[in-house]
Amino acid sequence: MKPIPYGRQHITQEDIDAVITTLQSDYLTQGPKIEEFEKKFAQYIGCTYAVAVANGTAALHLCALALDVNENSRVITTPITFAASANCVRYCGGEVHFADIDPSTGLLDIQKVRQLLESKPKGYYQGIIPVDFAGYPVDLEAFRKMADEYNLWIIEDACHAPGGYFTDSKGIKQNCGNGVYADVAIFSFHPVKHIATGEGGMITTNRKDIYEKLLMLRTHGITRKPELLHENHGGWYYEMQTLGYNYRMPDMLTALGISQLDRADEGIRRRREIARRYDEAFRENSEITILNPSVQEPDKGVGISHAYHLYVIQTSRRKELYDYLRSQQIFAQVHYIPVHTMPAYQELGWKKGDFTLSEAYYQKCLSLPMYPSLTDEEQQYVIESVIRFTT
Template sequence: MLAYGRQSIAQDDIDEVVRVLRGDFLTTGPEVPKFEEAFCAYTGAPHALACANGTAALHMIAMAMDLKPGDQVIVPSISFVATANGPHYCGAEVIFADVDAETGLMTPHALKEAMARADKSRLRAVFVVHLNGSRVDLEAIAKLTKEAGVALVEDACHALGSTYPVGNGTGNVGDCALSDFCAFSFHPVKTITSGEGGMVTCRDPEMAARLALLRNHGLERDKDLFTDPEIGFEVGTGEHNPWAYELQMLGYNYRLTDFQAALGRSQLAKMSRFGPQRKALVAAYRRKLAPLAHLVTPALNTDNEDAVLHLMVGRIDFAARGKTRRQVMAQLRELGVGTQVHYIPIHRQPYYAKLNPGLNLPGAEAYYAGCLSLPLYPDMTEADVDTVVRALATVLGD
């Protein structure tokens, strides 16, 4: 069975995890900062903070910005619910933006429309999603957020290894050259995995320090940053109490373990192979699906053909084929091809629908109606792509 996505774990990854398991630290040891340093080197961001998962990364960002009830944020409706949940955990109201019906990406036009529905005095941030690994028009969106005086957050949980144009050059998604924060996920089906895990990148050292506190309950252990001398220092001598720590803000236990960090760093070192493999598979899909363009078309941002895709999404007019999506998925599975749907529009989820009654986002609805995630992961071969394409032709009735 070809799954729509899966981890690619080799013996060297396993060896790295075992090495840590046999060492002195399973958590809060040296592996996490090593992973963070490697991630900074890969993305070009000055600061990287590892955490428990991509949802934790988004929540930490919202807390670092001090989002609170009464604030508003804009989020595209096509994403995993975590993109909306992260800022909403802090009480912020989510204004859902529409997306391009073909790519699922929030466009500058859609952002302008969402901004028009927002209260300008309460709008604090825009969360963009590089869906499937294709990046949004970051320069145009950054210009709009700068003009509005609001923060720009990139949800890049799908987009490790992708790039974007900036000025006359190219930036790496995650370098935060145009944004305030960027969030990543290392779930098993993502581009690299640490089992579960996440990362936040940013350029502001003060925000990096806040993020470091927020992922560890808000506890400060640096004696030079203590605020209460009676906790941190011995009365009379002024000597440092080595056990001391201060709760300086309310945080969460969002730490990444050392053995997860070791796996993540081992996986990150393979991006020079994983990235080209994913690109080659996507190129094969494009070639082999071209004769079936009347049946299925790739949901790709044609302005970003060099992207490292996390998901290979096909757009299918199920009604025109006389079959439901459920029927197509079941028949593909019988032929050994696993598929998935990414995503149900968040504004349609019962929780958010109650908060946004009557909201109509036609682009999100159209994208959702036709999207189907096809198998894509580094261990696949071109022959596997042939299998998927043949199955699609059979099931869709070519």
Template sequence: MTSGFLPYGKQYINEDDIQAVVDVLKSDWLTTGPAVEAFEKALGDYVRAPHVVACANGTAALHLAAMALDLDENCAVIVPAITFLATASAPHINGAEIVFCDVDPETGLMTADSLQAAIDTHEGKPLKAVFPVHLAGQPCDMPAIQETARKYGLFVIEDACHALGARYHSGKGMEHFVGACDHSDLCVYSFHPVKNIATGEGGALTTTSPSIDQALRKLRSHAMTRSPEDWVNLDMAFDEDGTPNPWYYEIARPGLNYRLSDINAALGTSQLKRAAPMLERRHELVGLYKEALATLDAPIRFVPQREGTYSGLHLFSVLIDFSRLAKSRAKLMKQLHDAGIGTQVHYIPVPCQPYFRGLQQNLRIPSANLYYEQTLSLPLWPSMRDQDVFRVADCLANSLRSNL
């Protein structure tokens, strides 16, 4: 039996990562330098994306997407009820009305049917975009979601903060990398320490559109431009002979500092070099979990994996019918915590939050509520040992049996 506390997720840092950060600290650039460009190039190569814009974090990426596509007070966007707060908060901060849609009760994912239902029942501002979320790393049915969205002229922004390295097959048998934007306009990532690679804090956006790429690059740095062709105040911008003044800049709209530092970017580039084997290890660990829990006589199920997909496996969530247990989920989690095992719930349905509850009345999300009532995330990160998985499985099995 191993000892020590096992959180539900954590970063995996090696000596190469440390050296990459030290090299930047010894360089002339700590931010907005060559390490950021190198990270963008490496990420683009990994996810097959032609345009990558690194930024401060995943929430910043979502906000930049909303700004770049003008998702403002004149429109509404559709967000799945099961997701992290930022998927709804970021476009809403930019002014957009948030419309929540229900999800599949077994996977927690937005579907083309739940998207259509949200579109059919919406009565507010004109719809302009949809934000499918690849929950726990499992890809949504992007071809079907895109087809539905395009019928109504909606932008598609993939929230892939859980899904680095994920892939899926289309109906034509082609393999698509999440992030390549084969069925979307934009894709956003987070590189928080519990994600598949870590930059400390960090995020990125990918797109196939050169114009969106340029808009994002301008917006991530105060929406400021130093390009003479964009300037309006010509009397201030140019010298007497028509030469652009070297100090001059303008903004056409307010912006924020959403830049990523070279320190964070260097760590991300180093982590990307082993992103594929780290994801393979996540799959191996989940395989061990399933073997260890397969014969457990308890009300527990594995989240089904969609056919033709390869999950990013940011999380390993199971579904437990707590109505059949003698103890609540909170008490089960405390029991596991006392045994040195951290668990988490991903997520509380966002429309249940007091702020959003006050904005959308009479919302029916029965499947999202069912998913929430049953989900529990178990420890998963690439440096876990096999015996750590067996320890978690044994403790969970004992806790469930004692509560039947």
């Protein structure tokens, strides 16, 4: 059996042809493929605006800038996420505060966030960054209600969840990242994500004011739009109106993204099929707890659609199982080491023991192989290997 990673890209001949066509075109960057990808992605997610950027971390940074995060800002996020979800606040000089997770979902616990908000005067906090961890959607309707009560903005980190959704109190399907309840959302196109472009990211929003800021911040703070210029010396003229960054996404990568997006629904269906097979295999295994089993999908009557970027199990013998699977050429992974325990955050005063639920989750979590091109035979080998170890 060849090595089986926890995630991998799926590149087809159509993807390759799309990139070659763009390489042979007049534009390698700042060309028409950027806007084409943005419009197609916005339509897929169901939002008004989309802004393509260099990667998911750049997307988070630009969102924080567009929402005016600064040295006086305090923002709440989860410890169970990739570091970028928190780092984007620090890039702007702000303070990161954590709230613990709901151990049944791995998501930021809204009650823990409320407790944190109630412990300080109103106005102490400026925003929240919830994460659709592993592809399981955050109940953003509930977060929005609380955010409005405390005058907070919301950045939805939806990197794991394109294609996921929850059903709100009105019975309306709300796609992850559609901007109905969050001010902005971000996505990543890293190779292990649903849509793979190598590097790349997207910001989605329904707010025109934020959209206009993002377009300028993405390109050095420069604009050429005549209606925004203070002066106009001619067709060549541009103005740098704020301090921005070179966070553009090149046309070759957006061409790949467009091609990948064409089969996004197919990929989601396959991920859910893989999840159901894992669920059936492990449901009666006393050594394993499944995080967010697929019984919670909408076709089972619950109204939540898991996007399954990750398939996470928990076991008290995580390290031993991890090592055993590697010996069998199965490269499972751990997501995530709690951010507050990282040395760079312990230097700020956070310490082990601050968020016991997140730390307990970390001690047991393991992500099994989950990607659309995982074959039935490969998955069966993974299942048999896990069962062989745990029984």
